[in-house]
Amino acid sequence: MKILVCINNVPDTTTKIKFVDNKAFDSAGVQWIINPWDELTLTRAIEMKETQPADIESVTVINVGRADAEASIRKALAIGADNGIRINSDTSDSYSVAFQLSEYIAKEKYDIIFCGIESSDYNGGSVGGMLAEFLAIPSVSSVSMFEIKDGKVVVKREIDGGNETLSVQTPFVLIGQKGIAIEPKIPSMRGIMTARTKQLTVVEGVACNQLIEFVDFDLPKAKAACRKIDAENVKELIDLLHNEAKVI
Amino acid sequence: MDFNFTEEQLMIQQAAKDFAERELLVDVIERDDNAVQSASHIKKLAELGFLGMMTDPKYDGGGMDTVSYVLAMEEISKVDASISVLMSVCNSLVNWGLENFANEFQKEKYLKPLARGEKIGAFLLSEPEAGSDATSQRTTAEDKGDYYLFNGTKNWITNAHLASTYLVIAQTYPDKKHKGINAFIVDKDTPGITLGPHENKMGMRASDTHSVMFNDVKVPKENRIGEDGFGFTFAMKTLDGGRIGIASQALGIASGAFERALKYSRERKAFGTEIFNHQSVAFKLSDMAVKIENARNLCLKAAWLKDQHLPYGTASAMAKQYCADIAMEVTTEAVQIHGGYGYVKEYHVERLMREAKLTQIYEGTSEVQKIIISRSLLK
Ligand SMILES: Cc1cc2nc3c(=O)[nH]c(=O)nc-3n(C[C@H](O)[C@H](O)[C@H](O)COP(=O)(O)OP(=O)(O)OC[C@H]3O[C@@H](n4cnc5c(N)ncnc54)[C@H](O)[C@@H]3O)c2cc1C
Numbered sequence: 273m274k275i276l277v278c279i280n281n282v283p284d285t286t287t288k289i290k291f292v293d294n295k296a297f298d299s300a301g302v303q304w305i306i307n308p309w310d311e312l313t314l315t316r317a318i319e320m321k322e323t324q325p326a327d328i329e330s331v332t333v334i335n336v337g338r339a340d341a342e343a344s345i346r347k348a349l350a351i352g353a354d355n356g357i358r359i360n361s362d363t364s365d366s367y368s369v370a371f372q373l374s375e376y377i378a379k380e381k382y383d384i385i386f387c388g389i390e391s392s393d394y395n396g397g398s399v400g401g402m403l404a405e406f407l408a409i410p411s412v413s414s415v416s417m418f419e420i421k422d423g424k425v426v427v428k429r430e431i432d433g434g435n436e437t438l439s440v441q442t443p444f445v446l447i448g449q450k451g452i453a454i455e456p457k458i459p460s461m462r463g464i465m466t467a468r469t470k471q472l473t474v475v476e477g478v479a480c481n482q483l484i485e486f487v488d489f490d491l492p493k494a495k496a497a498c499r500k501i502d503a504e505n506v507k508e509l510i511d512l513l514h515n516e517a518k519v520i
Numbered sequence: 521m522d523f524n525f526t527e528e529q530l531m532i533q534q535a536a537k538d539f540a541e542r543e544l545l546v547d548v549i550e551r552d553d554n555a556v557q558s559a560s561h562i563k564k565l566a567e568l569g570f571l572g573m574m575t576d577p578k579y580d581g582g583g584m585d586t587v588s589y590v591l592a593m594e595e596i597s598k599v600d601a602s603i604s605v606l607m608s609v610c611n612s613l614v615n616w617g618l619e620n621f622a623n624e625f626q627k628e629k630y631l632k633p634l635a636r637g638e639k640i641g642a643f644l645l646s647e648p649e650a651g652s653d654a655t656s657q658r659t660t661a662e663d664k665g666d667y668y669l670f671n672g673t674k675n676w677i678t679n680a681h682l683a684s685t686y687l688v689i690a691q692t693y694p695d696k697k698h699k700g701i702n703a704f705i706v707d708k709d710t711p712g713i714t715l716g717p718h719e720n721k722m723g724m725r726a727s728d729t730h731s732v733m734f735n736d737v738k739v740p741k742e743n744r745i746g747e748d749g750f751g752f753t754f755a756m757k758t759l760d761g762g763r764i765g766i767a768s769q770a771l772g773i774a775s776g777a778f779e780r781a782l783k784y785s786r787e788r789k790a791f792g793t794e795i796f797n798h799q800s801v802a803f804k805l806s807d808m809a810v811k812i813e814n815a816r817n818l819c820l821k822a823a824w825l826k827d828q829h830l831p832y833g834t835a836s837a838m839a840k841q842y843c844a845d846i847a848m849e850v851t852t853e854a855v856q857i858h859g860g861y862g863y864v865k866e867y868h869v870e871r872l873m874r875e876a877k878l879t880q881i882y883e884g885t886s887e888v889q890k891i892i893i894s895r896s897l898l899k
Contacts, residue, residue: 343527458538
């Protein structure tokens with residue numbers, strides 16, 4: 273099977289978020305990382321390739337973005353992906369990302385396309401589903417376990433109050449979430465060294481309608497400072513919870 | 521001049537940081553208390569390739585440059601210097617010494633498994649009566665025709681128990697003084713080698729330190745490194761590079777303590793405000809930041825010189841002395857900024873302070889570095 277893993281390049285989760293004129297994200301001084309959910313699905317794909325090489329022919333990573341995303345692609349190669357593709361295009365919204373990906377993937381043949389459940393930047397959570405629609409193939413979302421048993425793909429997904437296990441036919445889009453791998457793989461020195469010779473192909477994006485315009489961004493309201501109440505003073509605590517926080 | 525790191529160097533730095541924060545941090549206090557190292561950490565360190573990261577891929581190493589090594593050492597030392605000293609001994613003393621001075625047969629047999637991290641190495645120079653004055657070696661390696669016969673005691677040997685490959689410095693021709701010293705590769709399980717108990721140390725308590733006794737130990741002739749009498753030069757050249765490892769360890773200890781102190785100063789309140797807003801605390805942090813910046817620049821300069829194949833002995837002595845000395849100053853201030861909380865184990869800074877002290881002592885004390893530096897001024 274050939275696996276394609278879609279990876280988004282996002283600001284490090286500890287980044288202090290700022291905007292330019294409240295209209296666009298200010299990327300000055302930001303450190304970029306692979307979207308954590310994508311990194312987990314990538315980790316699982318690579319674990320599978322390492323433990324069941326007979327089942328997995330290759331793991332390719334793909335990103336829609338500009339050249340500054342290449343550090344993330346190369347990290348994916350260092351972790352163990354076989355090759356990388358960057359679709360050279362700006363990404364204005366989920367639709368444009370899914371569209372660019374589908375235009376490229378439609379021409380190639382992959383058995384499973386991995387996406388993370390959402391990106392930690394805009395949290396749209398919609399690229400995987402849209403991509404499957406554009407490609408007219410099934411998708412399974414919220415996947416927290418992925419295996420290949422006797423040549424068959426088995427996934428587990430979380431549903432309200434439990435899990436369901438599905439056997440899935442390929443090709444399909446797997447939308448992974450926490451649990452699919454325990455923690456993201458750390459690249460080894462050998463991995464970093466071999467990544468030097470792995471192929472990173474850049475393909476030009478296609479024209480894509482802009483459907484969304486950002487009007488405004490608001491930062492969350494600053495949290496009020498934590499107030500400490502003396503352990504002896506239960507009355508004051510109850511009073512505050514009742515009258516100020518209005519939670520009891 | 522370019523102060524930027526390459527994408528690969530940044531990736532290595534991040535890998536070391538992730539490893540340290542995810543794997544080492546959880547039980548570092550406990551391991552320090554109990555003075556034990558965790559086998560699973562060493563295995564992981566080996567799997568990630570950190571034990572042979574600078575060795576040429578031709579000998580199964582990672583082929584990374586010294587700058588990457590400094591970045592990785594700093595990140596790991598921020599969290600656990602007992603692990604980073606193991607890494608430093610393996611990379612910059614044992615593997616580097618073998619790669620540069622051993623013959624092909626020795627490299628094939630000993631360097632490759634070390635570079636893959638399957639085996640651990642130790643460097644045996646110091647003796648009970650020969651520390652700073654490494655010329656007065658009393659361990660003897662008598663030439664017996666087809667083998668060398670070892671007798672004597674080595675002291676304070678890092679990795680002595682964990683290691684299977686020892687690089688041992690010993691005296692073959694006592695009358696020739698330091699020109700009679702040789703360096704050897706010795707299998708730790710050779711009959712006649714015994715270890716003293718694990719040293720009960722002030723800091724880096726988990727690091728594996730023992731004295732090693734040689735009692736009529738037979739070492740094959742083919743295990744001598746280089747020409748007859750090359751041992752002292754071997755040790756000094758190897759230590760030049762080793763100092764970059766310990767310098768970056770000291771840097772990491774300092775920056776680890778600094779990061780904790782900065783964070784604490786922005787959370788802890790006294791007199792109605794975060795203590796960072798008291799100028800004497802802010803200025804302490806400012807002084808610490810400048811020292812760390814200087815220290816990092818010295819380490820990176822020495823590493824860069826080494827990578828460019830330019831002379832780096834003085835630069836590495838400067839880096840070692842400065843980084844170790846400021847590590848002691850910075851960690852002491854970090855404890856001070858934490859107040860009473862700094863004096864208990866939970867907040868890590870007291871441990872970092874105990875660890876910093878060792879960096880002023882091993883691989884040449886700060887005084888010895890000043891001897892090296894001052895002598896270079898007259899050249
Ligand atoms: C935990 C630990 C791990 C170690 N690991 C190793 C290892 O793996 N392999 C190894 O070979 N060694 C190792 N060492 C040994 C270490 O390198 C020595 O302890 C160090 O070189 C100092 O030697 P010494 O202890 O004999 O002190 P001494 O040489 O006796 O020095 C005592 C004091 O005198 C000062 N002094 C000595 N000579 C001079 C001088 N000429 N001018 C000014 N001051 C001077 C020193 O700076 C020091 O302050 C380790 C030591 C420790 C504590």
